[in-house]
C-alpha cells in the first residue's frame with residue numbers, strides 16, 4: 092500500500108487555508124511551511140507516541156519539494172547535537188522513521204560516555220531528481236529554521252552532507268553547524284575521529300574474544316569504503332591486519348583497488364569468512380536475512396542503526412557473534428568535534444576521549460557477559476543510568 096504523505100499546509104491552492112495566515116501561492120515559493128499533519132493521514136501518529144523523544148519539527152520546502160524533519164530526542168544531558176542527513180527516501184514515513192531512530196541513537200551515543208549533550212537528528216528528504224543547483228538555497232532555508240530553533244539544536248555532517256555544507260549553514264546560522272572546513276575556522280571532517288574510535292572499539296572486542304588488543308593477523312572486512320571506511324582500512328593495515336572491503340559505488344571501488352585493497356563483491360560480503368565484519372555504510376544491515384549468513388566472530392563498525400530490529404541483537408548473540416553497539420563504536424566523530432567546538436577541548440583532550448572508546452567498549456562487553464544480556468542491552472542500560480542521574 093502506498094504510504095500517504097502528510098500535506099504541507101496551504102497546499103492545494105486557495106481552497107485550503109494556512110492556519111493563522113492567508114498566504115498567496117506566489118509568496119510561498121521561497122518559504123518553508125509549517126506542516127499540519129491531519130490525524131490518520133500518515134503513520135506519523137503511530138510512530139510518535141512509541142518513540143519517547145521530546146519534539147519533532149517538520150517543514151515542507153516549497154521550492155524543492157523536500158521535507159525537513161528535525162527530531163529532538165532528549166535534552167536531559169544538555170542541548171542537542173545531531174547530524175543532518177540529506178537523501179531521497181521512498182516515503183515520508185521512511186524519512187520520519189529514520190530521523191526518530193537516529194535521534195535516539197544520538198542520545199544513547201552521548202549518554203553512554205556521559206558526554207554533556209542530548210540527542211537529535213535532522214533528515215532532509217529530497218525528492219528524486221533533486222538538482223545540485225538547488226542545494227545552497229535549500230541549505231540556506233534550512234539554516235534559517237535552525238536559527239529560529241535557537242540553542243536547542245546544533246548539527247554536523249552525516250550521510251549526504253559534508254563540512255562544505257556546514258560552512259553554508261553556518262554562514263546563515265552562526266554557531267549552529269559543527270565540523271566546518273578548517274579554512275573557515277572549523278575543526279574539519281569528523282571522519283578521522285570516527286574511524287579511530289571504531290578502531291579502538293575493535294581492539295577492545297578483539298581483546299575479549301581473542302585475548303589480544305592488537306589486530307595483527309585478524310582478518311577484517313570493511314563494508315562501505317567512504318571517508319570513515321578508508322581511514323579505518325589504513326589504521327588496520329598499519330596494525331598488521333589483513334583487510335578487504337566492499338562497496339556498491341563503482342568509483343570508490345576503483346579508487347580503493349588502486350590502493351591495492353582486496354575487494355569483495357557486495358552480495359558476497361555477509362558470507363565472507365573473516366574475524367571482524369565492520370559495517371561502515373548504511374543502517375539496518377544486520378537483519379533476519381544477513382545474520383544467518385555471517386561467518387565472523389565480531390561485528391563492529393561506523394554505520395548508525397546497524398540492527399534492523401532490537402531482536403537482531405539476540406540473533407547475533409545466539410550465533411556466538413560479539414556485536415559492539417554502533418552508538419558506542421561510532422561516537423568518536425561527534426564527541427571529538429563537539430568537544431573541540433562547544434566545550435573548549437584541546438586536540439589532545441579530544442584524542443584522549445576518542446581513545447577512551449576502547450575502555451568503554453570493554454566495559455560494555457564485560458557488563459553484558461556478567462549480566463547475561465546482549466552488548467546492545469548493556470550499553471543501553473549504562474546510557475540510561477547516566478540519563479537518570481542527570482538533574483531534571
Ligand code: PHE
Pocket residue numbers: 172173174175246247248249250269270281395421422424425426428429
Ligand atoms: N554524523 C555524526 C554522527 O552520527 C553527527 C555529527 C558529526 C555530530 C560531527 C557532530 C559533529 O555521530
